[in-house]
Amino acid sequence: MKTTIFNKYSFNLLGLVVLMLTTVSCVKSKDIQKLSGNAQGTTYHISFWSPKKIDLKATAKNIEVEFARIDKQLSNYRPDSAIEQFNAMLSDQPQTVDTEIVSLIEQARAVSIASNGCYDLTIKPLFELWGFTKEALSPPTEATIKAAMNNVGLGQLEHLDANHLRKHNPDLKVDLSSIGQGYSVSRITSLLEQQGIKDYMVEIGGELQTRGQKPEGQPWRIALEKPLSGERTLHKIITIQRTTPLAIMTSGTYRHYFDVDGKRYSHILDARTGKPVTHTTVSVSVLHTDPTLADAWSTALLCLGKDEGIKAANKAGIAALFIEQQGEEFNEFSSDGLAKLEQVSIK
Known part of the structure; x- marks a missing residue:
């Protein structure tokens, strides 16, 4: 399940409900070093050996410090974060912004364009309007x-250069929740790799990246x-034979929704219409070398749904698994990129 400290409402706001991803291991625990704890409103688990x-x-300690640094940069729940200070500036003049934030916005912008605007970092006003930030739908x-x-x-946010952005609408606000957790995975894996660790699994709130193999x-x-929505049952096992980095990010709709007058309202809002999506796609898993992009793409493809989503994934070369619910049945559909992904099996 994916919640993140980046926004205290992000569990509801972005509908990024990750299908719980856990490791399956038969290796002796003494062979693998493990670290775990709480961060970003969820838990993290790190396994590695060297x-x-x-x-x-x-x-x-380094991991703890990095989580705190990311929180101060990207969290929408705290007014002193860098992104919230940018949001609070009601001006249409150029603003100096950290390169890290500009880079994340531009990566998300590329995915937004590829989704024809379904996915958008500025959609928070619509979630507040619908009541998804509360406990009752309106x-x-x-x-x-x-x-x-x-x-x-x-489109109302202009990228001027690596350190400057301009709001053409001063009231525009950016929420990085849908890309921030994937970015956090990338930052933590970088810390491990800086120490020469080449075999690891890093998981934050169900979002993860692996590299290498287990000790044996x-x-x-x-x-x-x-x-x-009502139970937790094993559905698939992803076996990763490749030793190069691979991120797995999953977004879903099946745990967070409102039923009102016999109609179900998904927490996933289409930024093009301002309304909840109506398709039957309940989850999308993206497998990619970059966890930041995988995070954004899983949200974007879930917003689009299977039909539009597969077209977008195929055009961008994204490996994605779509699951649709028809009554009690779950049907799976894959993008072309998933079939081409080598040394990875899903059974």
Whole structure:
């Protein structure tokens, strides 16, 4: 399940409900070093091994410091974060912004364009309008949706250079929740790699990346949960034979929704319409070398749904697994990129 400290409402806001990904291992625990804890409103689990001696306490401290640094940069729940200070500046003049934030926005912008605008970092006003930030849904009128849409759209945010952005609409606000956790995975794996660790599995709130193998040469194996709202059941096992880095990010709709007057409202909002999606796609898993992009793409493809999503994934060369629910049945559909992904099996 994916929640993140980047926004205290992100569990509801972005509908990024990850199908719980867990390791399946038969290797003796003494062969693998493990670190775990709480961060970003969820838990993290790190498994690694190295032929060289690693200072586990120092590694754990470095990870803690990096989580705190990311929180101060990207969290929408705290007014003193860099992104919230940018949001609070009600100006249409150029603003100096950290390169890290500009880079994340531009990566998300590319995915937004590829999704024809379905995925957008500025969609928060619509979630607030629909009541998804609270415990009760409040279906808005067409007029109020139209008014809220005036403050939605990355097209109103201009990229000037690596350190400068300009809001053409001063009321525009950016929420990095849908890309921040994948970015956090990339930052933590970088810390491990800087110490020469080449065999690891890093998981934050169900979002993860692997590299290398287990100590005795076995592949990393990841369990993918069946997309059921009332239970947790094993659905698939992803076996990763490749030794190069691979991220697995999953977004889903099946745990967070509202039922009102016999109609189900998904927490996934289409930024093009300002309304919840109506398709039957309940989860999308993206496998990619870059966890940041995988995070954004899993959200974008879930927003699009299977039909539009497969077209977008195929065009961009994204390896993705779509699951659709028809009554009690779950049907799977793959992008072309998933079939081409070597040394990875899903059974």
